[in-house]
Amino acid sequence: MRRKQYKAAAPITTITNIRRTLWERLGILLKEINYKNHSLYSCRISIHNKNIQGLSIGTNGKGLSYEYALASAHGEFMERLQNQMMIFHFNFACVDSFNRNKQTDFEKELLDRGIALKYYMAPDEVILSSTSAEEIRKIEKRMFTNLSNFYAGRAITLVPYYSVLEEKEVLMPIDLIQALCTSNGMCAGNTPKEAILQGISEILERYVLRLLYQDNITPPTIPLENFHGYDIYHIIESLRLKYNVDFIVKDCSLGKGIPTIGVLVVNEDCTKYNFHLGADPSAVTALERTITEMFQGRTSLEMHDVDVDYQKKIETDPYIRELEFGKTYTKGNGHFPLSILSSMPSYEFNGLNEEWGQSDDMDIKLMVDLLSNMGVDIYVRDVSFLGFPAYSIYIPKLSESRGVFSKANIPDDFSQLFKTVINIEDATKKEIKRLASFISEFPEMSFLFENFNTENFLVKYPVEVSLFFLYLILGDREKSVYYLKKSISLGVNTLSSYGIDPRIFTCMLDILCDEKTKESMTSIYGQRVYTQSLQSINNPFVLFSHTSCFDCGNCSVKGKCNLFTLIDILKSLENQYISNIPDQKKLKEVFGGVNAECLHNI
Structure with missing residues (x-):
């Protein structure tokens, strides 16, 4: 059942090589937290320098020994980092998105520091107009989907993948793949085959x-x-x-x-x-x-x-x-x-x-045979620009994880939701409602919006509190009361740990439910708490911590913002990527060619 070597390199070799790469190329140091239960080990590693340790940017690992658990976490770190899912690529930091006529102070500072990004996703990206009908038809046929449902007239960012069955490089919409699949199929390993087998296994x-x-x-x-x-x-x-x-x-x-x-x-x-x-x-x-x-x-x-x-x-x-x-x-x-x-x-x-x-050679062949018999192709993108084998694998009809049952509310532009999060005060009611609907429908996906400081509401507060904040802004009394009650049910100690005065939440509930007189509430809570609660209902931004991007001069949490630090890391990654763009055609060597009969199953 397992006659091949478990891993192609000893765990300590994997750990040492990755740590050396992170320090020498990016100046990143990691912190470890370890767990043991019986003979089972797990750990978490995260970036602990550059003053961004509070963001807990890192990955988890597991194994039957401490060394293998730690190597697992380091491998996943390189997987996410090289796929640019460790620190989300901020499109608004790309020079092509800047306002040519009137640059913001934020954009000017990026240019002054020399950290404005050149690309949205990767140096080998191709920006395709949504009117390019022939190319769009090719992509839709490969993905079994209608691109117009997602892009709605917007330009499409394409990057090259290798089609295993067609044995050639093809262009695929990377942001759509990430939106539908999140990190599913992203992988890394000591060798290309070890990594790719792990990625396909995860998808399966x-x-x-x-x-x-x-x-x-x-x-x-x-x-x-x-x-x-x-x-x-x-x-x-x-x-x-x-x-x-x-x-x-x-x-x-x-x-x-x-x-x-x-x-x-x-x-x-x-x-x-x-x-x-x-x-x-x-x-x-x-x-x-x-x-x-x-x-x-x-x-x-x-x-x-x-x-x-x-x-x-x-x-x-x-x-x-x-x-x-x-x-x-x-x-x-x-x-x-x-x-x-x-x-x-x-x-x-x-x-x-x-x-x-x-x-690994036999397992690669068996995987390709299995998937071709299931009627699907395998699209693989090499992202090993830091030198550690890492890939993004997409298998149409198998990789997708979002909206697979109810087909509900897959956002057509994730970046727009993100912009709403980081500048909630200037967002329209329509934009805020769309964000609230998404978070309430997919609360487990709120981590996608955790960004560049620990003070923004979606990072700082539990999902229940964030939804109360959003529906309070919208003036939706029914949903405000619903999520306020859920927030209060978290308990006094939990709310206090997030810097929330539980008395203010309870008083706000009484005001919104309109079941007590002003005099009785003043008597119960005191004038200060009552006044602050009423002010917070009338202007939620007074109570809840939030960012004001990109009006840096007037942002209330500017002192705790790590945006420029993260963009500086992204710029270092971009420079490494530009110098070491992987050749996707070389993936043919990994798969050793595909038996022509496999194509007949597609």
Whole structure:
């Protein structure tokens, strides 16, 4: 099941090489936080110099040893950094977006410092007019989507990917891929093949996760004895004794040969459960990833209460299904459909495929065969401009993670939502409503707007408080009261930890509900709290911390803004990218050509 070497380099070699690259090329130093649970290790690394440690810009790692967990976190750091998802690329810092007639002080300072960006996404980008019909048709055919739904007359930023089945370089819309897939398919590793196998495995894992929700699938059980003789077998047995729960290994191949393993954890009386997935060409590695993921960043085993009524709703209600899928996809803590607990499998377990896990070369071939038989192409973009193998992989119909059930509210321009966040005072009611609708529908995606200082409302406050702020600005009393009540339910200690006076929130609720007289509220809360609460309702910007980009001179949180520091890092990345643009055509060497018969399956 795993006859090839686990990794192409020792973990300490991976860690040392990455740290040297980060310091010598970008001047970045990292901080580590480590966790251990039984024989399972996890950690988090984050940028800790340049005065941006408060932003917690970093990645997580996991493994069966401290060294492998740390190497995992460093690999993911390089994956995100080279894909420019570690620090989001600020389009407004690109010189092409500047107002030629009247530059802002912000734009002038960027030019004076020499850190204005030259490109929106990458040095090899191509900006395509939305009227270029022939090129758009080619892209739509590859992506099985209608670009006009997303771009609506705007220019399209394209970058080259390598089509594995067509064996040639093609242009793809990078911002659309990121909007639909977030980081799914981004990968890094000690060698190109190691990285690409990991990236495809991640896509397959999340595709299986989607189908478990979409089709209410019950995977069959794999006898644990199949893994006897491997460390993970003994780890599971000891975890079973420690927590007095059952660990049931599941075949999540969907009957299609997809190399994915699941683990269902249930307590003795079946009132609590947990479920996680892992994908890898090696079934042993897939199982290891499933177990380490279950404990990543945690000091104990976390389980859901079985909720029959709610889990039945997940099976039938697209909105609830999307909500719980989103929680599982982003944080691993969503409820599953009741079908996951069923004893009646949707297909049979026919044994583990021993072809997998012999070598990276063989696994690459098997992956391409599997995906071509599923009727999809594989698009790979090499982003290894810092010298550590890293890629973006997109597989149409499999990679997408947003709006896959309800098709709800996928924004056509993420940058516009971002602009609303950073300059909320100058945003129109329509823009604020659009932002509030998106965050309320996809609360787990609010991290996408965390930006360049810790004082902006979406970074500083819980989602409930941010939504109260937005609906208060909109004058929507009903939704303001709803989210204010949810904010108050967080508790006095939690609100106080965010710098919020709980008495002001309670007083604001009384004012909005109009159930008490002014005199009674003054008596309960005091004149100062009542006056401040009333002022905050009439002008929410008085109470809530927010940025005022790009009017730097009048921004109330200017002293805590790290925008120029982050753009300086982006400029260093851009300079490295310009000097080391990967040749996408060389990816043909990684795949070794594709059997022509694969094309007939597309």
